[in-house]
Amino acid sequence: MSITTTTHLNFRGDARAALDFYHSVFGGDVVAVTYKDAGGVQDPDEADWVMWGQVVAGNGFRVMAYDVPSRTPWNPGENAVFVSVRGDDTEEITALWDKLAVGSTVVQPLEPAQWAPLYGMLKDRFGVVWVLDVTAPYSG
Incomplete structure (x- = not known):
């Protein structure tokens, strides 16, 4: 299942x-x-x-x-949801980042990190926070 x-x-x-x-x-x-x-x-x-x-x-x-209809209470909150996009192809993740970055606020630039070959975070023009990274092989 x-x-x-x-x-x-x-x-x-x-x-x-x-x-x-x-x-x-x-x-x-x-x-x-x-x-x-x-x-x-x-x-x-x-x-x-x-x-x-x-x-x-x-x-x-x-x-x-x-x-959400106006009759229903709604507050988008701050950082209530992160959308994580992970992949193993640096070029693919970079291309997605470049598209998402249009009109966005970069929180953390897409760059190498201690835990991943590439990692970045941005808030898009709709207020949604995206985390993109390239997966690193697990080294136990």
Whole structure:
């Protein structure tokens, strides 16, 4: 038996833009169901907000997102979620970093670290903190 863990991101009106951005970085397929699509409109101003969405890419990347309706309390918090992207190919991780870095605030530059050939952290324009690193062989 196996499971898949998917990061689920919560927004207030920015879920579609975030999904489109992550799709531009990682590729794959985007699905976005609005409150209107699902027949769940309670506030007409939020009809086109995402009730459920995801990006799934062939390289294993997967993220879900939705827009929290205004009737529901929501506080994005500070560093409430980190999304970790790990790989064993330096060029691939660097290319993903370069795309995610557009419009982002770099917290820790992508560079060699004591525990990894490359490690970096950034906060993207949607306030999501991403940690990217290249896995190091385990040396026990």
